[in-house]
Amino acid sequence: MSELLTLSAVETHIGRYHILHGVDLAVPEGATTMLLGRNGAGKTTALRTIMGLWRASAGEIRFGGSRIEARPTPDIARAGIGYVPETMAVFSDLTVKENLVLAAREGAMDESRLGWIFGFFPPLKTFWLSRAGTLSGGQKQMLSFARAIIEPRRLLLIDEPTKGLAPAIIGALIDCLAEVKRRGATILLVEQNFRVAQEIGDSVSVMDDGRIVHTSAMAELARDGALQHRLLGLSLGAHQ
Amino acid sequence: MSVDTGIEPGAALPKARGDYLPLLLPVALALAALPFVPVSTWFTLTVAGLAMGMMIFVMASGLTLIFGLMDVLNFGHGAFIAIGAYVATLVLLPLGGWMQADSIWLNLAALLSAIVAAMAVTAVIGLAFERILIVPVYGQHLKQILITMGGMIVAEQLLYALFGPQQIPLALPTSLRGSFLIGDAAIEKYRVVAVLVGLVVFVTMLLILNRTKIGLLIRAGVENGEMVEALGYRIRRLFVGVFMAGSALAGLGGVMWGLYREQVNASMGGELLVLVFIVVIIGGLGSVTGCFIGALLVALLQNYIGFLVPKLSLISDILLMVAVLLWRPRGLYPVTSR
Missing domain, CATH: 3.40.50.300 (P-loop containing nucleotide triphosphate hydrolases)
Structure with missing residues (x-):
C-alpha cells in the first residue's frame, strides 16, 4: 500500500x-x-x-x-484534504445549508451525495435552514463532519x-x-x-x-x- | 446507524428565534420624542435624523466589515471620507455647468460622475493603504492604532498642503436645492435623496452578504477566517477586496456629507471618525444591520436632543453608547467573538 x-x-x-x-x-x-x-x-x-x-x-x-x-x-x-477541527468550527451565523454551500467548493452541491449524508445525519436535514449556532454539540459535530465530506476528498x-x-x-x-x-x-x-x-x-x-x-x-x-x-x-x- | 432526533426529516423546519428588538429601537426613539416636539418640527427632525443616520451608516459600514473580517482597527478610515469629498470637488469643478443646469438629468450625471470618481480613487488608495500600512501589522492591534492614526495624519496634512486650510465649497445641484413642504413641515430635498442612497447601500450590502457566495465567505470569514481558509478559500484576497470596498464606501459617505454641509475641509474625516466608531461599537463589531440601526439611533437622538436640550447634544452619542453597552455589552448585533 x-x-x-x-x-x-x-x-x-x-x-x-x-x-x-x-x-x-x-x-x-x-x-x-x-x-x-x-x-x-x-x-x-x-x-x-x-x-x-x-x-x-x-x-x-x-x-x-x-x-x-x-x-x-x-x-x-x-x-x-478535508479538515474537521477539534472545535468543530461551524459558522454559527450561517445556516446548516450555507455551511455546506461554502464547503462545496466546486459548485452546486451534489444532491445524491447530500442525500447520502442525510442518511447518516438526519438532523442536518431537519435543521437545514436553522443557524448552526443553535444546534446542539452533537449536531454541530455532524455538520462539521458533513462539511468535510460534502465533496470527495483524498x-x-x-x-x-x-x-x-x-x-x-x-x-x-x-x-x-x-x-x-x-x-x-x-x-x-x-x-x-x-x-x-x-x-x-x-x-x-x-x-x-x-x-x-x-x-x-x-x-x-x-x-x-x-x-x-x-x-x-x-x-x-x-x-x- | 443514523441518529433519531424524534423530528420528522424535512417536516416543518424549526428556525432560530429572530432578535428583532434592536430593530424597533429607532421607531421607539422617534415615538418617544413625539410628545415633546410640535408635529411638524418632529417630522422635520426625524427626516433630518434619518438622512444624517444614512450618511453615517454609509461611512461606518465599511469600517465594521473591515474590523469584523480582518480584525483591523483602522483609525485611518476618516482619511477616505475626506479624500472622497475632495475628489468630488475636483470632479464637480469642471462640471459646474451641469450642476447649475435646470435639467435633473445633467445634475444627476454630474453627481454620479463625482461619486464614481470618489469611490474609485478611495478604493485604489485603500488598496495601497492596506498593502503598505496594514499588512505589516496584521494581528497587532496596538501597532494598527498607531500606524493607521499616522496614516490618517499624513493624509490630512497632504490635503492641507494640496488644497490649503480653507473650507472648499461643494454646492448642491439645482434640482436638489430647496425643500418639499408637507403640511407645515419643510423637508429638504437633499435629505430625502440621502435617505434613498443610504437605503440602496444597505439593501445592496444585505443582498450581497446574504444571497451571494462572496457574501457567505465574508460572513464566515468575520466569524472564523482560519476555517474559511481550511475549506480552500484564499481569504487574503477577500480581505483586500473588502478593504477596498470599505474605503470606497467611506469615499461615498464623504461625498454625501460634503454635499450635506455644502463644504469640505481636510479635518472632516477626523471629526467624523469618532462618530463612526461609536456607531460601529453600538451596532456590534462586524454587523452591517447593527451598524445601520446604530447610525439611525445616533443621528435621531442627536437631532431630538439638539432641539430639546441643546447642551446635552454634545454628549448624547456617548450616553447612547453607554446605555446600549449596559444592555448588550457586545453591541446590538455582535458577529465576531472579538
Whole structure:
C-alpha cells in the first residue's frame, strides 16, 4: 500500500514553545490511521501543521508525492484534504445549508451525495435552514463532519470527533467513517476513545511529547494491554 | 446507524428565534420624542435624523466589515471620507455647468460622475493603504492604532498642503436645492435623496452578504477566517477586496456629507471618525444591520436632543453608547467573538 501523506522530521514552534520535535509519520492510501496520545502530546498540532494552519519550522510534509509544508492553507485544502477541527468550527451565523454551500467548493452541491449524508445525519436535514449556532454539540459535530465530506476528498484529517458526544451519535459517525473509507478516502484520525480507535483504525501511531513513539497495526496495539498502558496510560479493558 | 432526533426529516423546519428588538429601537426613539416636539418640527427632525443616520451608516459600514473580517482597527478610515469629498470637488469643478443646469438629468450625471470618481480613487488608495500600512501589522492591534492614526495624519496634512486650510465649497445641484413642504413641515430635498442612497447601500450590502457566495465567505470569514481558509478559500484576497470596498464606501459617505454641509475641509474625516466608531461599537463589531440601526439611533437622538436640550447634544452619542453597552455589552448585533 503506497503512502498518501508522509511527515519527515517535522518540527513546529508556536511562539516560543517548541511543540513538535521531529515527527515522522506515514499515512497509507485508502486506510484509516489513528493518531493517539495523551493530552498535550502534539496530536492537534500535527494536524494543524499538515493543514498549514501552523507552519512547520523544519522537516518535510508530502501529500501525494508533492511537498506541501510551505504552501498556503487554501492550496493544501484544494489539493484534496478535508479538515474537521477539534472545535468543530461551524459558522454559527450561517445556516446548516450555507455551511455546506461554502464547503462545496466546486459548485452546486451534489444532491445524491447530500442525500447520502442525510442518511447518516438526519438532523442536518431537519435543521437545514436553522443557524448552526443553535444546534446542539452533537449536531454541530455532524455538520462539521458533513462539511468535510460534502465533496470527495483524498484525505480527511479529523480531530477528536467523538469528544463529548452521545453513543448514538458516535455510532452514526463510525458508520459514516466506514462508508467514506469504503468509497476510497484516506483518513488520519485523532481520537481519545480507544474503543472507537480500535473499531475503525487500520494502523496506529502514538505520540508523546511531540514525537511519534510507536507505530503498528491497530489490532496489534489493541491486543497488547501492557503496551497500551505504557504508551497511553490505559488498557482496553478499562474502556469496556 | 443514523441518529433519531424524534423530528420528522424535512417536516416543518424549526428556525432560530429572530432578535428583532434592536430593530424597533429607532421607531421607539422617534415615538418617544413625539410628545415633546410640535408635529411638524418632529417630522422635520426625524427626516433630518434619518438622512444624517444614512450618511453615517454609509461611512461606518465599511469600517465594521473591515474590523469584523480582518480584525483591523483602522483609525485611518476618516482619511477616505475626506479624500472622497475632495475628489468630488475636483470632479464637480469642471462640471459646474451641469450642476447649475435646470435639467435633473445633467445634475444627476454630474453627481454620479463625482461619486464614481470618489469611490474609485478611495478604493485604489485603500488598496495601497492596506498593502503598505496594514499588512505589516496584521494581528497587532496596538501597532494598527498607531500606524493607521499616522496614516490618517499624513493624509490630512497632504490635503492641507494640496488644497490649503480653507473650507472648499461643494454646492448642491439645482434640482436638489430647496425643500418639499408637507403640511407645515419643510423637508429638504437633499435629505430625502440621502435617505434613498443610504437605503440602496444597505439593501445592496444585505443582498450581497446574504444571497451571494462572496457574501457567505465574508460572513464566515468575520466569524472564523482560519476555517474559511481550511475549506480552500484564499481569504487574503477577500480581505483586500473588502478593504477596498470599505474605503470606497467611506469615499461615498464623504461625498454625501460634503454635499450635506455644502463644504469640505481636510479635518472632516477626523471629526467624523469618532462618530463612526461609536456607531460601529453600538451596532456590534462586524454587523452591517447593527451598524445601520446604530447610525439611525445616533443621528435621531442627536437631532431630538439638539432641539430639546441643546447642551446635552454634545454628549448624547456617548450616553447612547453607554446605555446600549449596559444592555448588550457586545453591541446590538455582535458577529465576531472579538
